[in-house]
Amino acid sequence: xxxxxxxxxxxxxxxxxxxxxxxxxxxxxxxxxxxxxxxxxxxxxxxxxxxxxxxxxxxxxxxxxxxxxxxxxxxxxxxxxxxxxxxxxxxxxxxxxxxxxxxxxxxxxxxxxxxxxxxxxxxxxxxxxxxxxxxxxxxxxxxxxxxxxxxxxxxxxxxxxxxxxxxxxxxxxxxxxxxxxxxxxxxxxxxxxxxxxxxxxxxxxxxxxxxxxxx
Numbered sequence: 001x002x003x004x005x006x007x008x009x010x011x012x013x014x015x016x017x018x019x020x021x022x023x024x025x026x027x028x029x030x031x032x033x034x035x036x037x038x039x040x041x042x043x044x045x046x047x048x049x050x051x052x053x054x055x056x057x058x059x060x061x062x063x064x065x066x067x068x069x070x071x072x073x074x075x076x077x078x079x080x081x082x083x084x085x086x087x088x089x090x091x092x093x094x095x096x097x098x099x100x101x102x103x104x105x106x107x108x109x110x111x112x113x114x115x116x117x118x119x120x121x122x123x124x125x126x127x128x129x130x131x132x133x134x135x136x137x138x139x140x141x142x143x144x145x146x147x148x149x150x151x152x153x154x155x156x157x158x159x160x161x162x163x164x165x166x167x168x169x170x171x172x173x174x175x176x177x178x179x180x181x182x183x184x185x186x187x188x189x190x191x192x193x194x195x196x197x198x199x200x201x202x203x204x205x206x207x208x209x210x211x212x213x214x215x
Contacts, residue, residue, distance in 0.1 A: 001075045002160050005032050005102040009124050014098045017124050020050045028052045034074040040141045041096040043172050053139040076144045079180055087130045089176040097127040104156045105201040112201040115155050120191050128161040128171050146183050151192035162187045
């Protein structure tokens with residue numbers, strides 16, 4: 001599962017890549033954690049727009065106190081599950097998540113380090129996502145996950161659903177079957193670059209919650 005990614009490009013640069021004419025509604029940190037804001041590109045009336053939203057759908061589990069904070073569900077394991085299918089079947093709730101690199105934790109417990117992945121020759125790329133407006137945190141989004149390819153397998157068995165530039169329109173406008181096809185597709189191994197680091201895996205305290213979930 002993905003719990004950390006970066007957007008180390010300006011809003012103007014991201015907007016230019018995704019064909020957004022007005023990036024002024026987007027303001028997010030360069031490192032994004034569950035429960036913190038990130039940039040999201042979506043379509044409205046045939047025009048791509050970019051917003052800052054909270055990363056993670058609020059989820060209340062059975063037995064939780066009415067006053068307890070929801071948990072952010074920041075990764076989507078299966079678009080066919082009822083929680084996601086209703087949104088995924090409607091193109092207006094699909095979005096593109098701009099990313100410059102995503103990280104996985106690697107190493108022994110208590111001393112895990114950050115291993116970063118990016119798409120070769122793509123300074124910024126897209127992670128397929130869904131979004132909605134929540135009562136708790138306003139606009140929120142979550143990223144779709146899939147089985148890893150061989151380039152990522154040494155570190156993790158799951159990876160984000162990554163999109164090529166010519167996939168963007170189909171993800172944003174296509175059928176539900178199109179969306180599921182992206183989740184079932186294996187992203188090419190030779191397009192993934194890995195960068196192991198000595199940087200410790202240290203999570204910042206999220207704005208909205210401290211836990212993340214995978215549904």
